[in-house]
Amino acid sequence: MTAGHVRVLVTSIGGHFCYEVVDALRRAPDFSAFVVGVDADPHARAWHVDAFAHVPHPDASEDAYLTRLLEICDQLRVEVVIPLSEAESRAVAGARRRFEERGIVASVSAAEVVFRMTDKGTMFEHLEANEVDVGPWRLVGSIREAGKALEALGYPARPVVLKQRRGSGSRGIIIVDAAVEEFTPLLPDRFCGRGAWTAVRDELHRRGCLLDAYLAMPYYGSHVFDVDCLAREGSPMLVVPRLRQYINPLSPVNEGCCVTRNDAIERYASTLTQAFSVDGVCDFDVALSDDGRPRLLDASCRLSGSVGAAVAAGVNVPAELVRLLTKRPLLESQPPAAPIQVRPVPRFVRVR
Ligand SMILES: Nc1ncnc2c1ncn2[C@@H]1O[C@H](COP(=O)(O)OP(=O)(O)O)[C@@H](O)[C@H]1O
Ligand SMILES: [Mg+2]
Incomplete structure (x- = not known):
């Protein structure tokens, strides 16, 4: 590492608002950044970086993803890796040692921390074990259990959220709200909506959605x-x-x-x-x-x-x-x- 210069790799560089991340690095008064951007989309809009490279998607093969990422880091003498997506954070956290061996530091925590946060069930369990107040919540493994959890959380007087333990991007979020008679979708491109429990149950049956890895918590x-x-x-x-x-x-x-x-x-x-x-x-x-x-x-x-x-x-x-x-x-x-x-x-x- 030279005193005033850092070589930083940022992943998912074509994502929304990524320009701001790179621009922020360039505006640091105390160091200059050479920014490498990578993305699983070869046509990602990466006009704002010093070097761009295409990587495989970590969900397709974590091994292939890491091998390519490390190769890019070696070629471009990267010193800092900043993953911007969930799947990439998990992959990099799991291979932290391989980065450290090369003198590369990643912005992710230890693998167990990242995995704990990935599942909202283990996340709440861990926090409660550490005496952090997370409010009431219930694990849900079926539509029947969801009905019981709703009751325990004060439905129908109070709305309740059902959500996937390992979801992302608001996929599968359901606000169960007695005041909304019909099931009302809330996003056009993914399952996410609001409605009274009877309407939600019908919608779940219609979609073949079992709620087998869900949790319930009050709607705040x-x-x-x-x-x-x-x-x-x-x-x-x-x-x-x-x-x-x-x-x-x-x-x-x-x-x-x-x-x-x-x-x-x-x-x-x-x-x-x-x-x-x-x-x-x-x-x-x-x-x-x-x-x-x-x-x-x-x-x-x-x-x-x-x-x-x-x-x-x-x-x-x-x-x-x-x-x-x-x-x-x-x-x-x-x-x-x-x-x-x-x-x-x-x-x-x-x-x-
Ligand atoms: N209990 C809740 N009360 C109010 N809003 C919620 C609640 N749970 C989720 N949401 C809303 O839904 C969004 C997505 O839920 P989140 O738990 O972040 O799941 P995801 O993993 O899909 O991002 C949140 O950012 C928030 O706007
Ligand atoms: Mg979220």
């Missing part, structure tokens, strides 16, 4: 924060709450947010990074319940796809992450004292 409404966190061996180094301002509360893509300090959310996220022993970066979805208690909805051991929202509000999380990983002093960024509202727009970049 749309007061939801994305929380960007950096931690060193469990100790929180930076926590940035972003309150979502969505038109569709279940949108899998960020529609805008308000970046703001929030003591309760910051304290809760710090407790979570400690309980999980996060080492690197992670991203939590946290709701505030009606009585003001933070409630974890989801966690992942990677830089959030929408971290650019924090950058636009003046908190350069990707640059702080590189400092953390390369043992440079952090600039000790903080969330803005007064709330800053940000919205996403597409943009042009000059390539020649």
Whole structure:
């Protein structure tokens, strides 16, 4: 590693808002970044990187993915690897030693931390075992069990969420709400919707959906924060709450947010990074319940796809992450004292 220069590889480089991650690295005042972008799509829009390489999808073969990724790292003398997708985070975490042997540091925590977060059931079990208050929840293994869990969680007086233990991108999220008579889909391209239990049950039967690896928890409404966190061996180094301002509360893509300090959310996220022993970066979805208690909805051991929202509000999380990983002093960024509202727009970049 040369003093003011870092060679960083960012995966899923064609993803939504990836431009912001690369741009944030380029804007660091204390180092210059050579950015390698990789993607499973050979036609990914990677106009903004110094070098682009195509990789196989880790879901097709984790071995083939890792072999190619390491080959690229060797060829381009990569020093830092930042996976931006769930499957890539798991693959890289499982092979952390192979990266370390080459002097490469990855932004993901140890494999057991990443796997624990992948399954929301083991995630809640682990947190409860570590005395973190996650509120009421039930494991669900069938439609019958879902009926019982709904009752235990206060349905029909209160709405309840059913969700896959190992889901992603709001796939299979069902808000069971007695006030909504008919089943109402909430996203056009994936199963996700809202309705009273009788209507939901009919829809599940119609789709042949068994709810065999689900969990149930109260529906906390749309007061939801994305929380960007950096931690060193469990100790929180930076926590940035972003309150979502969505038109569709279940949108899998960020529609805008308000970046703001929030003591309760910051304290809760710090407790979570400690309980999980996060080492690197992670991203939590946290709701505030009606009585003001933070409630974890989801966690992942990677830089959030929408971290650019924090950058636009003046908190350069990707640059702080590189400092953390390369043992440079952090600039000790903080969330803005007064709330800053940000919205996403597409943009042009000059390539020649
Ligand atoms: N209990 C809940 N209360 C309110 N909203 C929820 C709840 N569970 C999930 N959601 C909403 O659904 C989205 C997707 O759920 P999440 O648990 O993050 O699953 P995924 O793994 O699909 O991202 C969340 O970001 C949030 O907007
Ligand atoms: Mg989520």
